[in-house]
Amino acid sequence: MTTRNTSSTGSTPNDQTPDISQLVAQQVQNTIPSIVTQVTAGIDNRRRSGGDQSGEGGSGSNQGCTYKTFMSCKPKEFHGKEGAVGLLSWFDSMEYVLHISKCSEDRKVEYAACQLQGRALTWWNIQVQTRGREAAYNLSWEDFKKLLIEEYCPKK
Template structure:
């Protein structure tokens, strides 16, 4: 073993414990499309956290294979050499495992879902997560990352679609971050308006309630005033006997000056 090989081996020994400390997922080959997608995601996350070098990615990833998946990998190694097998790019390993553990019919279903994927309501977070999961399994749909970005932006709701397009995002990370931030602002603004309208409605209701007792008091006063200030009778006066007018007493039965209807 030459000096360069010794240095690489030493680096590998030091890097592997850091990789394993990040608790990468194991893969047996029986988890289906969803399980494989989660294994891809977790592995890429561990690469980033553990500072795993590109040269070690496939070597470390295949250390987590178990059961049928491990048997499949060992068979592949026998067709070449361990050095050549471990030297392949991570993207190549992903494609090989996708072809092996994701039936063509399942991939077609995922591609159909991807083409029709759109944000439901205002839930950009769920849309973004599902988009990324599908993108991992539908590599052939997007030769370049900008193709993914265009499809992602196309599935956003009209309320933020134009604003996200105006920023011209170049990467998926930029598009997702901007869309999520913009939708959060829209939702917060809507919530604030709703709260403000509720406060105004509550204030109006309280003002109406506070004015009702005053109306009842004013009504009572008006009723009392009406009973005390009676106007004099303005209609025709009844016909009275002259005797009654003078004496304020009924006239005698034989009063000659009384009119016939006086009694």
């Protein structure tokens, strides 16, 4: 009885299947350490650039902190009745929190304004209405401080 050769190499397709699956399994096994290394490096880069583990703030640029990160530093509130010394103390405390949380320049006023309460919040809401929301929140940190000083530390 003669056997029929079904492939050019002299073996049947079933003979080759285990070899291919073994090759694929070996390639996957060889690739996994590289993938783990790349993922770990990506996480480390995100942490170094100010992002958190929720997927915000990475992508290689310094986007600053999230509001959640800022609030986790427990920033002090300012009510507007603490006087000049209280305002200056609030500035010192807030600048420390902004630094520790790695807050970006374009978020400092936005995040700090969230800590205004009572009379100070009413004053800020008037600023937002007068200037427009975008202009008010785009003030530099120094300009924001000057406005607060003008309001709460008037020259007599």
